[in-house]
Amino acid sequence: MxxxxxxxxxxxxxxxxxxxxxxxxxxxxxxxxxxxxxxxxxxxxxxxxxxxxxxxxxxxxxxxxxxxxxxxxxxxxxxxxxxxxxxxxxxxISPLLSILIHYVLPIGILGIGTLLTRAAGKPLLFYVDRYCHAHTPDHIADYTDYWRESASYRRMIFRMNTVWGVGQLIFSLCVLLLAFLIPVDLSASIILVLTCLFYIGLTMWSVQQESDQNAAWDAMNREQEPPIADS
CATH class of the missing domain: 1.20.58 (Methane Monooxygenase Hydroxylase; Chain G, domain 1)
Incomplete structure (x- = not known):
């Protein structure tokens, strides 16, 4: 490091x-x-x-x-x-256009933006992960080191970035479809609840991915530690 x-x-x-x-x-x-x-x-x-x-x-x-x-x-x-x-x-504006502005376009554009960051040096989810856990200059520098050194961490971040990007795109299209299928007076409240559940589900999945990565990192560090010599 x-x-x-x-x-x-x-x-x-x-x-x-x-x-x-x-x-x-x-x-x-x-x-x-x-x-x-x-x-x-x-x-x-x-x-x-x-x-x-x-x-x-x-x-x-x-x-x-x-x-x-x-x-x-x-x-x-x-x-x-x-x-x-x-x-x-x-x-x-019509209720359909309201749903388009408040849900479909914001979520869809965010999904596209998330996927496009894969072309950058580091995808969006790396910066999100670092933002959530690193709050000092040293810890921020550690994250850059960890990104360089751990191939499994990079794979996890790219996987999370893809799931978040594609997931938001698919969900935005599902919201658009729901707007046509359910009654107008119920669509706004139902879509709001579904949107909250969608992001809660994505967050819980991401937490599990990080927990698995942490466990694998700790196991690797334990294997690399020299054995304690008997006195």
């Missing part, structure tokens, strides 16, 4: 979520959602969305100034708010 560091065992989401991630979720997602409900009773939806967007935008600036890295949760929050803003500006 560079500088004599050893690669740290990454955190397992099944047991604990890093406090920095919880903080970002609160600032970028929870607070804006709560304030949006309050602002909506006093102003137009576009103005309320602009105000709550200041939370993830401010967190992105703070995150970069303190850690020289991007706040991925903040970026995702702004991405979602942008599509919600587009739907709010196009108020007089």
């Amino acid at each position: 560079a500088g004599g560091r050893s690669t740290p065992r990454r955190l397992d989401f099944s047991s604990v979520i890093p406090s920095a991630i919880l903080q970002s979720i609160a600032i970028d997602v929870v607070f804006p959602y709560m304030l949006y409900q309050l602002f909506l009773a006093r102003m137009t939806a576009p103005m309320a969305l602009l105000l709550v967007a200041l939370f993830p935008l401010g967190d992105i600036v703070w995150h970069y100034s303190q850690r020289r890295g991007l706040d991925l949760i903040g970026l995702l929050a702004l991405y979602v708010l942008g599509w919600i803003m587009l739907g709010a500006l196009l108020s007089d």
Whole structure:
């Protein structure tokens, strides 16, 4: 490892979520959602969305100034708010077009973007994994070392990147199909629930992939440790 560091065992989401991630979720997602409900009773939806967007935008600036890295949760929050803003500006649209703007296009474009990052030096899921578990310059550098040294880790990241990309593309098409098959008055709530379940399922699968990778990495390290000599 560079500088004599050893690669740290990454955190397992099944047991604990890093406090920095919880903080970002609160600032970028929870607070804006709560304030949006309050602002909506006093102003137009576009103005309320602009105000709550200041939370993830401010967190992105703070995150970069303190850690020289991007706040991925903040970026995702702004991405979602942008599509919600587009739907709010196009108020007089059909329910089908509303589902297209709020679900099909955002999820489908995110899936395409995820797949396209395979052509880069490192796919998107590498940066997501590093963002979730590395919060100091040394740990971030360790992740780069780990990427170079562990072929099994690279295979896992590319596999996760493919599943997330293709999965989101397929799901966006399924949402479009559901919009034609189920009643309009039920489609929005049903699709929202299905979208939450879809991302929960993908996240749980990714956690299991990381747990298996951690177990394999620990087993390899134990095999390489020299035996303890009897006294």
